[in-house]
Amino acid sequence: MDEQPRMMHSHAGVGMAGHPGLPQHMQEGTGGADGDGRKQDIGDILQQIMTITDQSLDEAQARKHALNCHRMKPALFNVLCEIKEKTVLSIRGAQEEEPPDAQLMRLDNMLLAEGVSGPEKGGGSAAAAAAAAASGGAGADNSAEHSDYRAKLSQIRQIYHTELEKYEQACNEFTTHVMNLLREQSRTRPISPKEIERMVSIIHRKFSSIQMQLKQSTCEAVMILRSRFLDARRKRRNFNKQATEILNEYFYSHLSNPYPSEEAKEELAKKCSITVSQVSNWFGNKRIRYKKNIGKFQEEANMYAARTAVNAASVSAHGSQANSPSTPNSAGSAGSFNMSNSGDLFMSVQSMNGDSYQGAQVGANVQSQVDTLRHVISQTGGYSDGLTANQMYSPQGINANGGWQDATTPSSVTSPTEGPGSVHSDTSN
DNA sequence: GTTAATGATTCAAT
DNA sequence: ATTGAATCATTAAC
Numbered sequence: 001m002d003e004q005p006r007m008m009h010s011h012a013g014v015g016m017a018g019h020p021g022l023p024q025h026m027q028e029g030t031g032g033a034d035g036d037g038r039k040q041d042i043g044d045i046l047q048q049i050m051t052i053t054d055q056s057l058d059e060a061q062a063r064k065h066a067l068n069c070h071r072m073k074p075a076l077f078n079v080l081c082e083i084k085e086k087t088v089l090s091i092r093g094a095q096e097e098e099p100p101d102a103q104l105m106r107l108d109n110m111l112l113a114e115g116v117s118g119p120e121k122g123g124g125s126a127a128a129a130a131a132a133a134a135s136g137g138a139g140a141d142n143s144a145e146h147s148d149y150r151a152k153l154s155q156i157r158q159i160y161h162t163e164l165e166k167y168e169q170a171c172n173e174f175t176t177h178v179m180n181l182l183r184e185q186s187r188t189r190p191i192s193p194k195e196i197e198r199m200v201s202i203i204h205r206k207f208s209s210i211q212m213q214l215k216q217s218t219c220e221a222v223m224i225l226r227s228r229f230l231d232a233r234r235k236r237r238n239f240n241k242q243a244t245e246i247l248n249e250y251f252y253s254h255l256s257n258p259y260p261s262e263e264a265k266e267e268l269a270k271k272c273s274i275t276v277s278q279v280s281n282w283f284g285n286k287r288i289r290y291k292k293n294i295g296k297f298q299e300e301a302n303m304y305a306a307r308t309a310v311n312a313a314s315v316s317a318h319g320s321q322a323n324s325p326s327t328p329n330s331a332g333s334a335g336s337f338n339m340s341n342s343g344d345l346f347m348s349v350q351s352m353n354g355d356s357y358q359g360a361q362v363g364a365n366v367q368s369q370v371d372t373l374r375h376v377i378s379q380t381g382g383y384s385d386g387l388t389a390n391q392m393y394s395p396q397g398i399n400a401n402g403g404w405q406d407a408t409t410p411s412s413v414t415s416p417t418e419g420p421g422s423v424h425s426d427t428s429n
Numbered sequence: 430g431t432t433a434a435t436g437a438t439t440c441a442a443t
Numbered sequence: 444a445t446t447g448a449a450t451c452a453t454t455a456a457c
Contacts, residue, residue: 284446
């Protein structure tokens, strides 16, 4: 509280120091208005300015008082104000008109998007929902994390608003204080309204730069929170049984080409209530894991093959039955996807199969039924003797195809197995 | 507590 | 951009 008088005092002193001699001179009654006299006056004034620092405080105060009482004071101030304004304007022209800060706008946009600076609850939940959607989960069961995220966000939000309010209040207080000060001082030194205005804008700029820091750190906090929340994405949630079944059905019924198109992925995603990228992930994992250890998946393959075969048969018995016997030897296609070339007996058949999907969708459908039926045939023993049947599902068949990096597969062990006899961990962990 | 299963991520190749 | 492969990280079963 005692700063104000001190400041005023010191400013007043400086103000006085600027033009101390003139009034004094006039006061002393040298009324002569001729040119020489004026020059003389100016000389005196300058002299007095130079010696002002030597003067005592009391003397300065006395002069100030004298100045304030002088009848010419208003006119003089007006002139000085005008001059000041002109110089100020020239400076101003150079440094003002700064463009609306891009950085600030970005921060504002982000805070708005994250629901920190927006309207009360709506923005926040919207952001949380967006984050939840980004997390890829089926929603529902990550409500704990969800609320956690929301709680943290609202905490940040609260801090942000409190601080912002504080800054605004401080800014207003300081502005009024400075304005009062300047108004007060305008009695003792030339201060134009424009100057006050300018000072206010400087203050506002300063405070807004402080606010920007606040916004920046808030943004950082939100980003950290967000990244932490999104890390929860890594928290694996098993798909529900139905979804897995749908995916497996598709996989095994398209075993010769288990690469669902974008549309198929979307369809599957919709059916399984998961995202398209999750479908892609699933198929990626499935392909690689299936390929790595076909033996392990035999049972599963048979099961789904049988199931889809039943469906297919019930839908269109004719077509499927017509197809199945036509390629009895190609049964080895159990693992036929991705195979490319090899001059085999299998090859010729399988490349044919491979070709079949490249064309119309009808072809693909037929293909899927063919795949399916092959499994059924093998499972039920089909025709052709057991040996053939075994070969159908053995990794040997795949190796024979040379399709994907044969090698490694312990064919000698797996081939005779009827089921997942050789269950060795595929993805050693 | 150990281990297999599994969804997600990363990185290189295409 | 998509895929394969390796790997990570979590879940579920034992």
